[in-house]
Amino acid sequence: MKKILIFLISIIITSAIVIAGGQIINEPATNSGLYDFQYSIHLYKGWNLISYGENFPFYMSENYVGRAIPLYEEVMEYIQIPGLNRKKADSPVFVYLYNPETKGYIEMFPENTLGENTYMVNYASWVYVREEYDIEYFAPSIPPLEDIKLLPGWNFVAINPHFEGNSLEDIKGTCNIQSVYFYNAEPDETQRGTNWKGIPLDFNIPSEIVGLGLIVKVGDVCKLGTVQTIPPPPSIPN
């Protein structure tokens, strides 16, 4: 029964994503243990929960992705409007990070309330757009799972390349995970108000959702990491 449930969840999640994933720019083996990654994400109209990138939404430029991104061009047009005439509500994109310490949101765009050049590499962020876009953006220096610290309550976690092919059971590290949810941003789900999808801990993260985000609830301060299962000692002969 549980296998059927996981199968159904994986169908729901993977079918929800038209484009997600990305490409490795630098492997940890040759990059001091860090991934440099370029995420490729399909944003649906409305809210999307995606991995945060360096200086997002600015690093969607041609230099990083090799081609122009319509959303990037709109962001550039918007920020070129002189201060007094630029209305916050007219921004083509809104970006928020969740602070698990204060349990509140930090606005990152159109107004960066955290300070320029702040790169929260392990975090997932809310991104609101007024229409659908395919975007690509740069996420350098993605650290190992052991560097992802979770605080009591909800944590917005970026699904980085380390997650691929693993279940949360495999990478829970020192965490006692209470619940995990994925946000399906498809318009039908938004219309029905059924965007949040609970994920079982033994669900294997597919490559199609690398670059999106999860919310993970834990009871205590902990760190993710590969769980080394130590087999029990051999039984003593009779």
Place this chain on the structure above:
Amino acid sequence: MMKKILILTLILMLGLFVLSGCSTTTVQDSNTQTDTLNTQTAEPQQNQDAGTNSIPQPPALPEE
């Protein structure tokens, strides 16, 4: 006497005619004013719809 009554009736009728004419004008005026008000009320709404976006708030987290 008869002549006086006739003159009075004529004055009354004239008065009534004038009054009814004025009241018609008043109604027409008020209609015009209403139309103008309606137009005035409608115009900003159209502008508002065409040019103003709202600042979206992130979705609520799941309840447990």
